[in-house]
Amino acid sequence: MLNLMKKINNVPCSCGKTHSFDSEVYAGRGAINKLSDVLLGFGSRKVYVFADKNTYAVGGEAVTNILESSEIAYSTFIYDESPKPDEKGLGSAVIHCPADADTVIAIGSGVINDIGKMLTALGNKKYIIVATAPSMDGYASTSSSMCRDGLKVSLSSKSADVIIGDTDILKTAPVKMMISGLGDMLAKYVSICEWRISNLLTGEYYCENIAELIRVALRNCVKVSDSILSRSDEAVAALFDGLTIGSVAMNYAGISRPASGAEHYISHIIDMRSEEFGTPADLHGIQCAIGTYIATKLYEKLYSITPDFERGTSYARDFDFADWSEHLRTLLGSGAESMIALEAKEKKYDKEAHRERLKLIIEKWNDILKIMKEELPEISELDKLYDKLSIPKSPTEIGTEAALLPEIFKASKDIRDKYVLPRLLWDIGLLDEFAKTVE
């Protein structure tokens, strides 16, 4: 499946761009054995290996055996506990890294990889990630999700030079991490749908080849979902390939549109509350699965309405940004400030621009419904899948207070300057009505 990804690499695309992605990806059974050739190719003389206790237990021996037999000098650092992506987590990896190491091998998934990408972007060293779980789509992304001065930030780093997803290593990951990986893939139903709707309404750049790459990867993951619980080789491989394609697609597009939409922002709001107030949160992909369920259900409600110019304009007229800002502060604490500040640049609540957008929505309504029909699954399909794998459908199942759900959904439109479902609902004056039904 990864060959599909290569098909549009470095060739002029019909969207007008030439997509390129330079990392090497080795996936499948025995992929780890590529490591010695990779190191030889790099001319590596001194390697720094880091992991945490759990990830080292899974992949450490395979990596160090290869280093031993290749007679390459190396040193290792193993975190006692899973690190946080903050000053201490990154600092520990840096302080143990020999200055003359020319190559870094990280063994792990989300946080370990975020730290590895930061460390090697700063230090100009070759970087190899040996993936230990198909749990999220950040392996090939060029940024790191970090926590700086207590605030969650996405920092520009680099994509790994080589990504190794050996099925035998990946399949030792807990089933919950695989379900999380599936959740990060299910999010793509919504992200592609919203990318197309935004393209239609705002003229945002869109590439059909990238969208199709994601659709194929997503279908493959759903097809093997039956055997995720038994951690079959094919399920693990499909998830790893799909998630890799998800992050490569973001590289190709130069934006996160192919892989994230409203469902990711619902997840971000839950994370922001968790950081500010210590409220419960769960794995990234589990929260994305919940966001996908919520968004799909709300999109389905749109089939039975017709946008109305009067309703839309009177809703926008009554909207008070100062009031809404106070709402955000109550919901999110200090994290709200950067979201509130975005409006000065985005002007998403500008009344005149809204009228124009609303006219266009009314004119293009049938096209919007058509996109939804083409991209989104029916909620009954998701019900079957979620029930089969015991995937949570509501934030209440991961400990979020039910009374906060409408507010969390409404706040998800303020995270980034992206046209997503809660913005469409705001435009047509139905945001409050729809948000009330989130459960």
Ligand SMILES: [Zn+2]
């Ligand atoms: Zn393209």
Ligand SMILES: [Zn+2]
């Ligand atoms: Zn994600």
